[in-house]
Amino acid sequence: MRMVRYADQNNRSSGSGFTAVSPWTGLENEIDRLFNTALTSFGTNRIGHQFPVGVYEDANNTYVRAELPGVNREGINVEMVDGSLNISATRKQKIGDTEESYSFSRSINLPEGIHTDRVAATYENGILAITLPKREEAKPKKISVAVN
């Protein structure tokens, strides 16, 4: 009688009979691949509609920088509503003969004390840079205290 081993020799460590590589390796890889695919498309979706932003401040202004490469300059809309900054934009993209249009929008909560009527924005190299001047009362103050 002949012994027939069905297990793949490569999947076994020599001698001990213990499997060095998990017998589920193939399945694990497949699951990883599925997760990667699912998460990548999820990420694409997020990035497609919600662009990255940075919020900074110095003594006089709050600054918002939004990454919006390739959007239509005329279609950029910046609004201040109740202490939050709303940014919306559209990108037209030609794929072959068809033109697709993507819309982006985002609302950012900002610190209080901004001169809403003096907000300025520029668009350069695909970055929307917004300068929001602080009101006098929101600026840091230096108080001199006389020490006797």
Place this chain on the structure above:
Amino acid sequence: MSLFNSLIQSRVRHADRMDDERLGQAVKPYHEIVDSKDDYELTVYLPGVSKGGLQITAENNELRIVGQPAWKRPDNWVTLYNESAEVPFELALEHDHSVDIEKIHAELRDGVLRVSLPKSEAIRPRKIAVS
């Protein structure tokens, strides 16, 4: 048939961080490639990169795009919140000589780089007349 080895997976956008010995930390930019009749149309999103900070090299069978953001945060600015990587972009695509390097055309506008990679004569479809 692998025309651009990295083309296949790059139809799905990627944003992977990586470490490059020359650049330090770099981020792989979002990009798309469309395979059209005469060329590959590559679109790379490089927000914040100006023409001066962009470097495209085609060497052997690799096309490498490096973009340095033009903006640096001023010292007196305090970051309240940030989602931008603030590191250079780097994208390396491999191809198997199916691209005519001499005729590559690139255009950077508003942070979007469009590169036309003409297919080399050898791989273009052609009609063969039968006599």
